[in-house]
Amino acid sequence: MAHTARSRRTTAALAALSLGILATLTACNGDAENDAAAPGTHASPSATRADESTDTPSSADPSDSGSGSGSGSGSGKSSDSPSTPSPSKPGSDDGQDGGVGMCETADLSYNVTVASRPVNHALLTASNKGSDPCLLSANDLVITIPGLDGAAEHMGPDGKDWILKPGQNAYAGILFSRADTAGGKSADKMEVALAASEDPTTVPINDGPVTVNDGQVTSFFGTAEDALTY
Incomplete structure (x- = not known):
């Protein structure tokens, strides 16, 4: 009877040890999965910002950059107006009228x-x-x-x-x-x-x-x- 009782305690102890090890492994795996998932979670905002910066130029209206109706200095009006030629100078009066x-x-x-x-x-x-x-x-x-x-x-x-x-x-x-x-x-x-x-x-x-x-x-x-x- 004494031998049987020790065997049961031993079995119970082994079972408890096995449960502890299993719990530890489960916790480790959970942390590992969380760590593996973390980069993807942190990378998402960067990817979003990159997408936003990429989309910004394409969303602009190309006609806005060279419009002559704008009031900015880049309207290009100065290139459309030829420079006024200088008036001709009168000839010399050296023996002339x-x-x-x-x-x-x-x-x-x-x-x-x-x-x-x-x-x-x-x-x-x-x-x-x-x-x-x-x-x-x-x-x-x-x-x-x-x-x-x-x-x-x-x-x-x-x-x-x-x-x-x-x-x-x-x-x-x-x-x-x-x-x-x-x-x-x-x-x-x-x-x-x-x-x-x-x-x-x-x-x-x-x-x-x-x-x-x-x-x-x-x-x-x-x-x-x-x-x-x-």
Whole structure:
């Protein structure tokens, strides 16, 4: 009987020990499962934030970034407005008026023809043969007739300088002989310069030769009639 009782106590003790071990193992497994589950639980908010940050750009309206209706500085209006060109500067007044250069002797072509009236007169026609206008000095014309000493004297009123356009003519009257002066020298050409400082050009006298005993010249005028009045 004593042996049987010890056997039962031993069995009971082993059973209790087995239950303790089982409980310990169960608790350990539970902790392990909780630990394994913990990373997934803590990672979820991060994943949510990542998803939210990824979705934010795609949810924006692309038309908002380049809209010209916005009041921000990036509206791009400045690129649509071309810069206003600077006004042109006036030309230098170096021998010029309003940027137009003075007419030079070589800029014009010349024709001298004996006039039917008044007698002993010739008409000088000067034409702007260039492609640009030039300022014609009306009173500086120099006429020299070979065989006579000096240049022809001025006669008639002073004219006004004006801009001679391409192809436009100016006229001057030339007196080559006085009726009350005897004698003279025959001439079939004369020299013309727009100013005393310039080299003259030789121009033939159409319908010549003429007898020259005097020399006078008018200013430049806009018509032949005005030039032959004096």
